[in-house]
Amino acid sequence: MKESLEPVLERIGQDFDASTQRLLELLAIPSVGTDPAHHADTRRAASWLKDYLGTLGFEAGLRETPGHPIVVAHAGSKRADVPHLLYYGHYDVQPADPLELWQTPPFEPTLVEGTHGPRVVARGAVDDKGQVMTFIQAMAAWRAVHGDYPARITILLEGEEESGSSNLSAFLAEHADELRADVCVISDTGMLAVDKPAITYMLRGLAYFEVTIWGPRQDLHSGIYGGAVPNPINVLARLLAGLHDANGRVAIPGFYDDVVEPSAEELAGWAGIAVDEQGFLAEAGLTESSGEAGRTLLERVWSRPTCDVNGIWGGYTAEGAKTVIPSHASAKMSFRLVPGQEPEKIVSAVRAYFTEKLPSGCRLDLKEMGASPAIRVATESAFLQLARQALSRVFDQKPVLIGCGGSIPVVGAMKSLLGLESLLLGFGLDDDKVHGPNEKFELVCYRRGIEAHAAFLAALAATSVDAIKR
Known part of the structure; x- marks a missing residue:
């Protein structure tokens, strides 16, 4: 050579x-x-x-x-x-x-x-x-x-x-x-x-979605209709907040059923890698990490599945005040998948989560934007x-x-x-x-x-x- x-x-x-x-x-x-x-x-x-x-x-x-x-x-x-x-x-x-x-x-x-x-x-x-x-x-x-x-x-x-x-x-x-x-x-x-x-x-694999919650057929005056009709932003925020439990685990039923854990040999190898966790966090302007409790940094970013909201919008967001109940609210979400998880099953589980928790008076539009193992x-x-x-x-x-x-x-x-x-x-x-x-x-x-x-x-x-x- x-x-x-x-x-x-x-x-x-x-x-x-x-x-x-x-x-x-x-x-x-x-x-x-x-x-x-x-x-x-x-x-x-x-x-x-x-x-x-x-x-x-x-x-x-x-x-x-x-x-x-x-x-x-x-x-x-x-x-x-x-x-x-x-x-x-x-x-x-x-x-x-x-x-x-x-x-x-x-x-x-x-x-x-x-x-x-x-x-x-x-x-x-x-x-x-x-x-x-x-x-x-x-x-x-x-x-x-x-x-x-x-x-x-x-x-x-x-x-x-x-x-x-x-x-x-x-x-x-x-x-x-x-x-x-x-x-x-x-x-x-x-x-x-x-x-x-x-x-x-x-x-890690990926499953990506755009979710929209629809309520009234048009934006409404919050003084006239507030408290009497569903607010899509409130509904969406509640559903998104419920995606994780207090320990940082994804709360969608069945989400972890097929996850394959790293072997003891792999974990031992990762433990031998010198990781500057504080430096890693400092690059993001942070001092403390978060995520699934009881897992090391490398486990969380290499071998554990995640759910993240990547963007959220709805209602009036320009300068000044406009007191409306919006007709709809939307968010983009990504799920990082790990060995064992089948993208099709995760897509079905995510759809079931939003469908089952959607309150009456609202309509759900869940757009699948790609999934890979x-x-x-x-x-x-x-x-x-x-x-x-x-x-x-x-x-x-x-x-x-x-x-x-x-x-x-x-x-x-x-x-x-x-x-x-x-x-x-x-x-x-x-x-x-x-x-x-x-x-x-x-x-x-x-x-x-x-x-x-x-x-x-x-x-x-x-x-x-x-x-x-x-």
Whole structure:
């Protein structure tokens, strides 16, 4: 591995300023896939990636979907006796609201000095444009040194991940023969610290809803009707407040029935991970944690299911007073799911909870906005062992296997539709402000991500095909 990797690492160092500028150029494209006002920008980001991959020897194109296009690119050997790697990422980003909380404009990427040196601040810096660029820049350096790739490589980049990947499953099913590979490599997760690498092996699932309670057919005067008719905001607030008990557990009947607890071995491993809980909380401006009683921080964010209200609205909210009983009130809710929980059962249980507790005189509208199961990836695969070698080479220490509280639905789709295990190599940090104002990516993490992906290619090149596919 050393012989093929050293000149690539040297090339990465020589080209790092240019790699950073390429990232800044991509980040400047406001590809907010969920916002129709940015649909043209979202397509422009896809075209930027397609064109750049073309300069790296990839046969790249935009594949149309009912939504945003999917970038598909192929390079490397077409021989059947070499490994086929499928790299997945997404080029769409979350909306930047609230804009007033950004210290610099979200789509004017800015280099700012931080605790670990320079960092880039922009929407999409770490989720997921920066992490996508780690493997693309690794391939750029590898090709510049070696002329070709040590495997067959396919890159798939979608533009709807932040809105539920609504067209991805159909695309994977339709193009299964083209996309089926030996492993799917994803960089959309994190590590423990800038010098503590990790491989994610467990992801929580997600069930998302929008609930609306309807009462009177129009807004009413609260002096005339107050106390005589149901107030949808009062009803909704009462139902939402009842979702948790006094110990922080979700109070929906049957919610925990199928939860699979971590093994004693896993819990022992987590106990050995040094967690700065106060630092974790301080990044959120807090001093005390909350949640399910009797569980450690890592258990709560990695292996326990949750329910959170993500937004709530209704009635009059402008300046001044307007004494009305609103005709309706709404909220958005997300449920993080863990191994054992079936999304369909959770969806049914949530619907039953609201239906049974809805008072007379009100009407319920519960909109299901997507559900995906929790994921555990294989930890004994040859590709994960090669990734361990690669991370150890770059960070000079062995990576830790970790869980992730977030959800990456594509991992489940890759397994169910293409039969692929995923390798989750992420380089983000807990304080990167993913989905929030002032999202960032430390440049030291960006560089080590590029180096780690290059080291993974080197480890692959140094291993026999028989050993990989056994």
